[in-house]
Amino acid sequence: MAPSKQWMQLVDNRLDEIYLIGVQKFLNNAFQKTGEEHEIRCPCVKCYNTTLGTRKTVETHLQIHGIIRNYTFWYHHGERLGEPLSESEHEDEDENVIEECESEDEVEELLRDLYPNLDGGTTHTGCDDFLEEEPNVEARKFYSLLKDFECPLYKNSKASKLSTLIKLLHIKSMGHWSNASFTMLLKMLKEELLPDGANLLNSYYEAKKIIQELGLSYKKIDACTNDCMLYWKDDSLLDSCKSFDELHPSFAVEPRNVRLGLASDGFQPFRNSKTSRSIWPVVLIPYNLPPWLCMKQEKFILSMLIPGPNGPGDAIDTYLQPLIEEWKELWEVGIETYDASTKQNFKLHASLLWTINDFPAYENLSGWSTKGKLACPCFNKDTSSIRLTKGKKQCFMGHRRYLSQNHKWRSEKGSFDGIVEKRPPPKVNHFSDETYGSLQFYREFAQSHENARHLSDAEWSRQFIAWFKDRVAQLHKQDDSQIMEDLLSLSRGPTKYSTHSNGYVVNGYRFHVEDYDNKLRTQNCGVVVLGENDEDSENLDYYGVLRDVIELQFVMDRRVILFRCNWFDVYDEIKGVKKDEYDFVGK
Template sequence: MEHDMDGLVHDVFGIHSTEEPICGESERIPEVSENSKFYEFVKENEQMLYPNCMKYIKLSFMVHLYHLKCLHGWSDKSFSMLLDLLRYALPEENVLPKSYYETKKIVSGLCFGYEKIHACPNDCILYWDKYAKYEGCPKCSTSRWKITNEDVQGNGMETSERRKKIPAKILRWFPLKPRLQRLYMSSKVAESRRWHHESRLNDGSLRHLADSLSWKNFDARYPTFSLDPRNVRFRVASDGFNPFKTMSITHSTWPVILIPYNLPPWMCMKQPYFMLSLLILGPKGPGNNIDIYLQPLVQELQELWDDGIETFDAYKKETFQLRAAMMWTINDFPTYANLFGWSTKGQYACPCCGIETTSQWLRHGKKICYMGHRRWLSPKHKWRLNSRDIDGTRELRSPPKRLDGIDILRQIDECRKERSSKWSTTLEKEEHFLHIALLAI
């Protein structure tokens, strides 16, 4: 139960209590104003849980208790009842908060919040950027707000205006930039993010993604990005799940999580380093319209790639321009269809073979099966000419050609000829397919 709450508070706000200077004369020290929350937390950190308590201070005890609530799924009411019991059990002079609400106000200053972005219930648009002030969807004309029984019965426009409007659907967006800056405020985490460059054993064995061909090819293609090992390389994971732990309720919530791979192997797949970027609420999954909800993340990743963000490195004690790139995705096959716009059902379901997919309709099974796997074998493999034990044919074809950027754009030109009811202008349709092409490349 040992803790370094003083170090935690200083890491959160980028202020270090050491006597020696953090930066050189020509470098900028992160500024904290006199009226900021930093000094409030310092005051909380110095307050004992009760007089002569030698084990806990108020802030550290509340952080540990709140951590247990999150780990074990306590309800808000049970947490408030536990606080009541502890306040009676401890000496009368204790400074425990009276409810979960007060505890959340104390602990919330150590973490980041999120932004609520209203969405069309039909997944047409986000009320964000150019649509931020719209009251209804310009594509399907659906209202931005929930329609209650009182609105239907018609109690007057005046009553409806006085009542608080409830959005029909909400996207929760957790901005990425401040979270990346927060990571480098901890000297230990900032040092770990250089492990793949300075401490990794480079002997040709595959121990880390930095040993993979995709990582090395990316370094060769973008040498300015790879010059600084602190630049972050992400993998994006997404899938739908039922948060109510019962299959009797049809509900699908979709989180979009970013996983940074600059960390050592024993850290990068741990839960504390996962970054929740988007939370797409149900009751239905976004399906092929998931790219509508990815707009804030795509824009933020584009800004991190083009310009980066000024970040303070507590390990090197210097500021640098942090950049980021999305290199991979983690998803099952149905989610692959939603993220990349390639149908994983039907005649051309294989994303590797593309239009050269060998498929066959099973008349009695009423399904499509996919054959032609032998074409991926080496040209002299014995199974290529084995017609008796397989399907009665010999396989003489070469593997399908891997699509390059020109081939993908040619396919996009063919897709542009089709019209969709979700898109009102040709420009938006082109932007949609161009986004898919960039992900595929």
């Protein structure tokens, strides 16, 4: 419980016994709450809590200069929000004083919310081993606002400079005043109503600077007229959007063409029914309308309903065929439409921009399985997951991969899964035509095998290889292109025999295995794989030593060369790779 602060009102009569006793109680409370033994911040009107002093020094300053009258919440001296006050704190105060204190407390809470990491405590550690430092940028802003809060509007004023400014700006906002009228009010108050030397700002421009430090400012960001992107960050210098309209200029040239979004999800239509039923509405959203209209219920287009005893699941594309057929017609051919505003006929086309759905419905609409260890569509095989042995559930781990390489949590085993995390963040999977083709085979295999999701890795590989071999053979009968020839050779697998050699020439570069290189003066056994550029993580290159060169033979005279290497741990600064002053890499 904080001691009574009524003695602070006697700052103009500092020889009064009540004031002197209050100073002693304040010092006792401050040293007890802060845990300091030697020095605390001095709250006199000269030091303004910016300098440290011994008990005797602070006591002398409070008697000579007086304490800051508005410093009623002793956050520099150990008091915390919600701490009860002494019973005699407000006994002799009238209602106006109470209201004023409550108003000041609201400003204090605002500062607390704005800078939660700065508790206002002393920076003195009580140990000579630590050197004092200048406050950082955020701390300087905090102390600047704190000084305005502790600074009275004028001598003997119960309101501070900061709280008065916030109230005036609040009245300006509620009354819809112009900036010019607010500046006129400030000048009138300062020149005609307030006493000389009042700490009131002169204009709205100066007040706006303080509001920005309070975090109440705003920043304008331009957006595309089609609501497809923000001109922000790397796109801040663009004059127009660069995606859909550039890819399809013939569609973009006609502003009356319709741009659609699709949303779908299933639900039980009969809440109390014992019979299981499911219904999937497929809703289209027209994005030609303004943002405040396109998401209104009456503007939605209910294109189709898919009812049944169970949800359609991954087979929803079967039920979407009529809708897809209409989309193809609207996109490729268009439909003759009458424009009532211009009284002219024109060819209307439509496009589907995106789908809106939750994660389970995403699986149904896209065909990507959102269950199992490869549930993430962005990271694919780099998804970090484990299966709980007792819960029998898939658990997604590896969140420490997104931290910087020197973050202390990467080395903490006990707080996480018992291992040191050295892996870089996973790369986002950007689908190429080849990747998409591979996914089509995986999807087709999963749909044709009901138990595919429950197979182990080894069983999945065994069954997929057999299925892939037969499937490619069927496709090869209908397509004899070069790509299909390569795919057929790959599906057959390599022969049982492989060729090993001591060296190989790749793109004009000669490589030797390490054992062979030991006999030569020049060394060609080093291998490096350049890391991909990633703005969110450190660009790492991987170094190794070539141990063996293996040549695999496939049917139809196809072959693949493999390098077997020993790789260095690039994350270990001691055992890993090192670079000398000439930027050469060594062990």
